[in-house]
Amino acid sequence: MRKWMLLSAMVFTSVANAANARTAPESPRALFVGNSLIYVGNLPATYAALSQANGQPLHSQMIVKGGARLNERLVDGSVQQALREQRPAIVVLQEQGGTLLCMPDKTACTQSQAALKALASAGRDSGARVFLLGSYQNHPGASAELVKREAAAAEQADIPYVEISEALRNASAIAPELQWYDADGMHPGPALTLLDAIQLHHAIHGRYPERGFVVDAPIYLPKSGLDTELRDANAPPPLSDTPMHIEYSDADVQRINALLQATHR
Numbered sequence: 001m002r003k004w005m006l007l008s009a010m011v012f013t014s015v016a017n018a019a020n021a022r023t024a025p026e027s028p029r030a031l032f033v034g035n036s037l038i039y040v041g042n043l044p045a046t047y048a049a050l051s052q053a054n055g056q057p058l059h060s061q062m063i064v065k066g067g068a069r070l071n072e073r074l075v076d077g078s079v080q081q082a083l084r085e086q087r088p089a090i091v092v093l094q095e096q097g098g099t100l101l102c103m104p105d106k107t108a109c110t111q112s113q114a115a116l117k118a119l120a121s122a123g124r125d126s127g128a129r130v131f132l133l134g135s136y137q138n139h140p141g142a143s144a145e146l147v148k149r150e151a152a153a154a155e156q157a158d159i160p161y162v163e164i165s166e167a168l169r170n171a172s173a174i175a176p177e178l179q180w181y182d183a184d185g186m187h188p189g190p191a192l193t194l195l196d197a198i199q200l201h202h203a204i205h206g207r208y209p210e211r212g213f214v215v216d217a218p219i220y221l222p223k224s225g226l227d228t229e230l231r232d233a234n235a236p237p238p239l240s241d242t243p244m245h246i247e248y249s250d251a252d253v254q255r256i257n258a259l260l261q262a263t264h265r
Helices: 003-023 043-053 070-076 076-087 106-125 142-156 166-174 190-205 250-263
Strands: 029-034 059-064 092-093 127-132 214-215 245-250
Touching: 003 190, 003 245, 029 043, 029 070, 029 076, 029 190, 043 059, 043 190, 043 214, 059 076, 070 106, 076 106, 076 245, 076 250, 092 106, 106 127, 142 166, 166 250, 190 214, 190 245, 190 250
Parallel strands: 029 059, 029 092, 092 127
Antiparallel strands: 214 245
């Protein structure tokens, strides 16, 4: 009799655990859409790890390709499909650097503004909070003009703008010893990826994060092997030599916080 009671208890526990697993809420999803400014350093995975460490569990996905423009994603329908199938709570859009400066011509600006407006509308209609994450320019005049035009495009699309270019320029002037850029001198290095993630966290939650974190995910280089297929941020990388780990300490996070707050005064 005792044996059967024990067996029944084990079965009941297994069934209860399975039921709890089925009903446990999934973490909210974030969808990042853009180009190499997003995937180099894996901003989506970095933001998810930062968010998790600071009390906001999150699962990040991305639709990215080197040199891609938002108009291309509007035309191919990949973002709209991801919105229908994945139902992200947050959508982060980033345009190719220089496109909103009308490079190579004015058509680039027009297409970018229209695509941003359409993708923002699609995101809102699906229930997501949509943000425009800024790109960056090194030259002071180009940086100021880029921020002006990105802010205007975000306002036209009726979404918040997360400014990067001037924040980066000012922070890197104060702390030039940090690794702001990749070895190629153009793409994000670890410090810039962290700055992006912190700026996003502040825009989304209204506060700066406090805790450091570990990213156990591909830390993509400029040559990534990625295409425009929807991908989980922590999915195995196409190229076997992709680094798979980076750690940001509490001190790293607090240093970038301090730099951002100093430049916002």
